[in-house]
Amino acid sequence: MVVIHINRYKCGYCGACVGVCPSGALELIETWIEVDKNCTGCGICAKVCPVGAIEVKK
Amino acid sequence: MKDSYDVVVVGAGPAGSIAARTAAQKGLDVLLIEKRQEIGDPVRCGEGVKKMSIRRHIEPDYRWICADVKGSRIFSPNGTKVEMSESISGGEVGYVLERKVFDRALAYEAAMAGAEINVKTRATGLVIEDGFVRGVNLMHLGDEYKIRSKIVIGADGVESKVGRWAGIDTSIHLSDIETCAQFLVIGENIDQDYCHFYLGNKIAPAGYIWVFPKGKNQANVGIGILGSKSGKYRAVTLLSDFLKEHMPDAKIIEMVVGGVPVKGTIEKTIANGLMLVGDAARQSDPITGGGIINSMDAGKIAGEVAAKAISAGDVSINALNDYEKRWRATIGREIDNSLMVKNTFVKFTDEDLNSLAYSLKDVNFTSMSLMDLLYALFKANKKLLWDLRYLFKDVVKNEIDFSYRS
Ligand SMILES: Cc1cc2nc3c(=O)[nH]c(=O)nc-3n(C[C@H](O)[C@H](O)[C@H](O)COP(=O)(O)OP(=O)(O)OC[C@H]3O[C@@H](n4cnc5c(N)ncnc54)[C@H](O)[C@@H]3O)c2cc1C
Ligand code: SF4
Ligand code: SF4
Numbered sequence: 001m002v003v004i005h006i007n008r009y010k011c012g013y014c015g016a017c018v019g020v021c022p023s024g025a026l027e028l029i030e031t032w033i034e035v036d037k038n039c040t041g042c043g044i045c046a047k048v049c050p051v052g053a054i055e056v057k058k
Numbered sequence: 059m060k061d062s063y064d065v066v067v068v069g070a071g072p073a074g075s076i077a078a079r080t081a082a083q084k085g086l087d088v089l090l091i092e093k094r095q096e097i098g099d100p101v102r103c104g105e106g107v108k109k110m111s112i113r114r115h116i117e118p119d120y121r122w123i124c125a126d127v128k129g130s131r132i133f134s135p136n137g138t139k140v141e142m143s144e145s146i147s148g149g150e151v152g153y154v155l156e157r158k159v160f161d162r163a164l165a166y167e168a169a170m171a172g173a174e175i176n177v178k179t180r181a182t183g184l185v186i187e188d189g190f191v192r193g194v195n196l197m198h199l200g201d202e203y204k205i206r207s208k209i210v211i212g213a214d215g216v217e218s219k220v221g222r223w224a225g226i227d228t229s230i231h232l233s234d235i236e237t238c239a240q241f242l243v244i245g246e247n248i249d250q251d252y253c254h255f256y257l258g259n260k261i262a263p264a265g266y267i268w269v270f271p272k273g274k275n276q277a278n279v280g281i282g283i284l285g286s287k288s289g290k291y292r293a294v295t296l297l298s299d300f301l302k303e304h305m306p307d308a309k310i311i312e313m314v315v316g317g318v319p320v321k322g323t324i325e326k327t328i329a330n331g332l333m334l335v336g337d338a339a340r341q342s343d344p345i346t347g348g349g350i351i352n353s354m355d356a357g358k359i360a361g362e363v364a365a366k367a368i369s370a371g372d373v374s375i376n377a378l379n380d381y382e383k384r385w386r387a388t389i390g391r392e393i394d395n396s397l398m399v400k401n402t403f404v405k406f407t408d409e410d411l412n413s414l415a416y417s418l419k420d421v422n423f424t425s426m427s428l429m430d431l432l433y434a435l436f437k438a439n440k441k442l443l444w445d446l447r448y449l450f451k452d453v454v455k456n457e458i459d460f461s462y463r464s
Contacts, residue, residue, distance in 0.1 A: 012315035015316070019230045027217075046289075047232055048232060048288055048317060049292070050237045052294075
């Protein structure tokens, strides 16, 4: 289940979140991030994001 | 696009283009793919490089050089300045590049050497058979393709998936990545001769702020903070604060965000039929965050090893170990030294940083080597920097210089 939300109006498509995701759940396509079912909601990607575009849904 | 190649290179950054150029020059049939529709854009870089290192790979060309810098100034939290300039050899220091143009120039070189290039072409997975990587799955303009190759070179940057697909865990811990933001600004009083660095746990926790001149009243003003310190404060907000305070009149004409691995060397960068290069192999420098030169060096080694392995008909992990050995002996050695420095510096308080800077106030640096600076610091602050003694054990013996790779 996808438990994070990426604000694509904020995201600068840099790929930092993809690099830190321990589950390999993220992918930077071209100008947007896709999340797959492997996301555990750990929140690591949300911490690293330089602009704060990722939110973990409660 | 054909069905099969000798080598498929994933990602047309500096690592991928140099790998593709080298392999093509050696006579291999090479496909270089890039998922973006424009090579080099958007930029994720401060664009600073050492002059002599860039010349190893390409003749400097003013189409992609924005500024020619004479030295660096580092400011501690209380503003104590340490200046390093190259006074003797006449400006042999650094360039600030235009990566958008530079990355394209490198792709041009790969193309001229005979590599086929495809943009808007994304690797979506690897073809793996009998424990060997034997090609890639691609998406190009919405259609899927399966391309076979003897070797795949993963040059897919910080967001690399290629290594993970082959079972190499390249995920980065929060304490092993600098999260960055940068503005390209226009301002009246920007020093065009020096790169400036600002340290301090308030302005840039476990990182620094840089101001790199870009010619014509412009500069890259950027920040990197350690991932583990990010959350409450974001790189982009801290950078905006700095700009308000130090350059209130600057006009922002571009924004860049990104992550730089500062992890030190990772355990493994090869598999049967696969090599990882550049940021995909986490080869950026843990202290400066610089990765352009390392990725080009690694790309070149990988291209050479690919040619040798393919002509010998052996692309197993044993044959590709030559790549692993060669990059670790050069780039790897520097990365591990820098990791030691990073691990020491991230623990420093602002007071420590101030007293370190103060201890250098009478030192006159004539060369811009970071190692020279660190050695001077070490000599003056043995207690604070005792963890770094291993770095200098050879220096003490025979005044070795650290420019073994330049
Ligand atoms: C803010 C910031 C400032 C920096 N400042 C400096 C500096 O001043 N000096 C310096 O030396 N270094 C600097 N660096 C580091 C430097 O930018 C990188 O180390 C360098 O770009 C790495 O080159 P690369 O070829 O390995 O990866 P990249 O340049 O990231 O290229 C990877 C390419 O692969 C493509 N790709 C990814 N996945 C796929 C896929 N599945 N299919 C197809 N293509 C794919 C990407 O689109 C990208 O074009 C900085 C980094 C950041 C973020
Ligand atoms: S780290 Fe943030 S800005 Fe960068 S790609 Fe991920 S969500 Fe976007
Ligand atoms: S929340 Fe954790 S698992 Fe989910 S995408 Fe982010 S880093 Fe990956």
